[in-house]
Amino acid sequence: MKSMENFFNPHSVAIFASMKEGKTGYEIVKNMVEGGFKGKIYPISQVGGQIFGVNVHKDYKNFEIDLAIIAIPAQFIPSLLEDLGNKGVKSAVIISAGFSEVGNFKEEKEIKRIAKKYGMRIIGPNCAGIMNSGCNLFASIEVRALSGETAFITQSGALGGAVLMMAEELGFGFSKFVSYGNRCDVDEVELIRYLEDDHQTKVIALYIEGLEAGRKFLTQAKKTALKKPMVVIKAGKSKAGMRATSSHTGSLAGEDKIYDAAFKQAGILRVEGVEEMFDLCRGLIYYPKIKGNRIGVVTNSGGPAVLTTDKLEVSGLIVSEPSESLRNKLKEVLPPHVSLGNPFDLLAYGGAENFARVSQAIAAEYDAIIAIFVPTATMDSTGVATALGKIKEVIKVPIFANFMAGRLVEEAIRELKKYGIPNYETGERCAKVIQKIYKNSRYN
Amino acid sequence: MHTIIQKAKKEKRSLLETEAKELLREYGIPVPDFKLIKSEEEISGLAKEMNFPITMKIVSPYIIHKTDAGGVKLNIINEKEAISAYQEIISKAKKYNKKAKISGVIVYPMVPQGTEIIIGMMQDPHFGPVIMFGLGGIFVEVLKDISFRILPIEARDAEEMIAEIKGYKILKGIRGEAPKDIQAIKDLLLKISQLSQENPEISEIDLNPVFVFEKGLQVVDARMIL
Numbered sequence: 292m293k294s295m296e297n298f299f300n301p302h303s304v305a306i307f308a309s310m311k312e313g314k315t316g317y318e319i320v321k322n323m324v325e326g327g328f329k330g331k332i333y334p335i336s337q338v339g340g341q342i343f344g345v346n347v348h349k350d351y352k353n354f355e356i357d358l359a360i361i362a363i364p365a366q367f368i369p370s371l372l373e374d375l376g377n378k379g380v381k382s383a384v385i386i387s388a389g390f391s392e393v394g395n396f397k398e399e400k401e402i403k404r405i406a407k408k409y410g411m412r413i414i415g416p417n418c419a420g421i422m423n424s425g426c427n428l429f430a431s432i433e434v435r436a437l438s439g440e441t442a443f444i445t446q447s448g449a450l451g452g453a454v455l456m457m458a459e460e461l462g463f464g465f466s467k468f469v470s471y472g473n474r475c476d477v478d479e480v481e482l483i484r485y486l487e488d489d490h491q492t493k494v495i496a497l498y499i500e501g502l503e504a505g506r507k508f509l510t511q512a513k514k515t516a517l518k519k520p521m522v523v524i525k526a527g528k529s530k531a532g533m534r535a536t537s538s539h540t541g542s543l544a545g546e547d548k549i550y551d552a553a554f555k556q557a558g559i560l561r562v563e564g565v566e567e568m569f570d571l572c573r574g575l576i577y578y579p580k581i582k583g584n585r586i587g588v589v590t591n592s593g594g595p596a597v598l599t600t601d602k603l604e605v606s607g608l609i610v611s612e613p614s615e616s617l618r619n620k621l622k623e624v625l626p627p628h629v630s631l632g633n634p635f636d637l638l639a640y641g642g643a644e645n646f647a648r649v650s651q652a653i654a655a656e657y658d659a660i661i662a663i664f665v666p667t668a669t670m671d672s673t674g675v676a677t678a679l680g681k682i683k684e685v686i687k688v689p690i691f692a693n694f695m696a697g698r699l700v701e702e703a704i705r706e707l708k709k710y711g712i713p714n715y716e717t718g719e720r721c722a723k724v725i726q727k728i729y730k731n732s733r734y735n
Numbered sequence: 736m737h738t739i740i741q742k743a744k745k746e747k748r749s750l751l752e753t754e755a756k757e758l759l760r761e762y763g764i765p766v767p768d769f770k771l772i773k774s775e776e777e778i779s780g781l782a783k784e785m786n787f788p789i790t791m792k793i794v795s796p797y798i799i800h801k802t803d804a805g806g807v808k809l810n811i812i813n814e815k816e817a818i819s820a821y822q823e824i825i826s827k828a829k830k831y832n833k834k835a836k837i838s839g840v841i842v843y844p845m846v847p848q849g850t851e852i853i854i855g856m857m858q859d860p861h862f863g864p865v866i867m868f869g870l871g872g873i874f875v876e877v878l879k880d881i882s883f884r885i886l887p888i889e890a891r892d893a894e895e896m897i898a899e900i901k902g903y904k905i906l907k908g909i910r911g912e913a914p915k916d917i918q919a920i921k922d923l924l925l926k927i928s929q930l931s932q933e934n935p936e937i938s939e940i941d942l943n944p945v946f947v948f949e950k951g952l953q954v955v956d957a958r959m960i961l
Contacts, residue, residue, distance in 0.1 A: 501861075502861055503861070504861075505859070505861030505862035505863075505885075506861075506862055506863050506885070509862065509885055548881070548882075548883050549859050549861070549862055549865055549883055549885070551883070552865065552882070552883040552884045552885060552896075553862055553885050555884075555895065556884055556885055556888075556892055
């Protein structure tokens with residue numbers, strides 16, 4: 292795995308690209324420097340000079356290079372790879388396009404052949420680069436990822452860039468980011484194998500358009516999913532009509548159905564799109580498993596609680612009634628008029644103390660709690676967040692929050708995050724996340 | 736390699752229905768008793784071996800669409816009818832395809848109508864052998880209410896793929912009907928998984944239909960392609 296270490300934890304990175312302002316090399320060096328990479332940065336280009344306080348070198352013969360980032364025109368890449376191979380460089384990310392994606396299969400085969408000759412590993416070509424927020428490595432043209440616990444590996448560089456932008460707005464961070472493009476060498480299988488043991492990564496998210504080695508992927512993913520949750524977006528282009536078949540079964544098998552089956556067997560959570568991916572990853576980071584389907588809803592507002600309950604129930608989760616003894620316990624700690632059934636509606640008594648009391652009391656009978664809070668003139672939402680955060684540390688039952696809405700609860704949401712409580716804009720989204728995690732937890 | 740497969744391979748053809756059913760039987764999969772009849776004479780005395788009414792079907796590697804070839808006769812109630820059905824099937828088959836080598840006619844007792852299911856196996860270009868499950872008739876044809884898994888499967892996969900189709904409710908019994916034998920379907924899926932693993936020469940399987948009862952099931956028709 293030395294080569295994989297070189298990709299993610301290099302001591303020195305050489306960037307082969309145009310260093311003119313606005314060009315790929317310039318942007319990468321900018322990301323590397325501004326991102327605070329601690330190792331050596333060697334921009335390589337014939338123009339020389341300096342950018343972002345770093346010397347641009349014409350020659351790299353005397354440098355020891357752990358990782359080469361390549362964004363020069365495709366036709367010059369084979370000879371560069373020969374040079375780098377001779378120098379003993381073991382890892383290269385090829386950002387340049389112009390290979391199999393435009394029909395240049397021979398050219399792609401050639402770079403693969405050269406790399407193999409020297410025992411060099413390649414990510415790409417035709418990709419957006421890689422990042423490791425753990426060591427401030429931002430070898431990419433895309434916006435720098437915030438630090439986080441989700442690794443994101445994507446076949447599409449453009450989608451990868453869009454996800455990073457959206458994540459930045461959400462304040463969602465990544466441990467690693469890999470855009471692997473045409474995957475001429477390093478593929479999803481190797482990446483998830485590496486991430487399986489990466490202690491910074493708690494959740495692995497993937498965007499896949501198609502797998503070349505489906506069976507290999509399934510075998511590895513089955514193993515990886517036992518250690519950490521995996522979430523996948525699979526672009527569902529149907530190629531059903533294309534397969535040669537003579538059986539009835541064959542005529543019924545759409546490509547997407549087969550992928551769906553494979554993900555289920557591997558214990559991978561499939562989501563429809565980016566938004567759902569974020570929602571799920573935010574939950575999985577804190578709660579990789581939910582052991583049962585009994586959900587307790589604590590709220591200070593009736594409407595949102597009803598919507599949430601409806602969604603929970605159509606999702607196959609149970610908004611079960613509390614036992615007689617729990618009811619009695621609640622009666623002791625709560626003011627009169629407060630609902631002793633599930634959802635537990637605290638009405639105007641929904642302050643920090645009561646949210647904490649109810650959550651603690653019901654924890655023994657529920658597998659997850661959704662706390663819904665709509666601020667009123669007299670209620671301090673941040674105080675409720677803190678109280679829930681403190682109780683979460685005591686009760687060991689996953690708490691999901693639905694503090695609504697907008698800037699009214701901005702500070703409270705930050706507070707929740709501090710304690711590892713994910714907040715969703717609606718209770719329905721909480722329900723969807725809980726349902727997915729629960730369903731997957733039954734096996735892993 | 737299994738001798739049945741070896742023979743078919745040598746003759747450059749897929750398995751005959753009789754061979755496919757023999758293979759299924761070896762794996763402990765329930766198929767109705769059957770016999771391959773090669774001449775009219777073999778029909779006399781059949782009633783002693785087999786309960787009438789029976790089904791009769793053409794067996795020929797050259798005739799895949801048996802109904803189109805006039806090669807299927809149902810509800811034959813006695814030997815006399817069986818003889819004329821045999822003659823008709825053979826003559827129609829010869830007309831349908833003059834060069835077709837005819838192996839004979841398969842006969843088996845009519846299976847009482849159960850809930851129809853379909854089980855299949857095929858090769859996926861990325862994942863290799865996969866297994867399919869669905870309810871028969873319109874559920875498969877129109878609603879495409881089917882589930883897949885990559886082979887081999889475990890008990891949990893078999894359970895899931897049965898439960899995940901929309902028609903699962905029908906198997907569990909609707910409107911006061913008794914539930915169908917879901918355990919038997921699970922066993923069948925697992926046995927097809929094993930059969931496919933142990934006989935990689937088989938590239939596709941269609942078990943269509945399979946009748947499921949309150950207790951047990953019967954694979955009524957089977958096709959295996961090499």
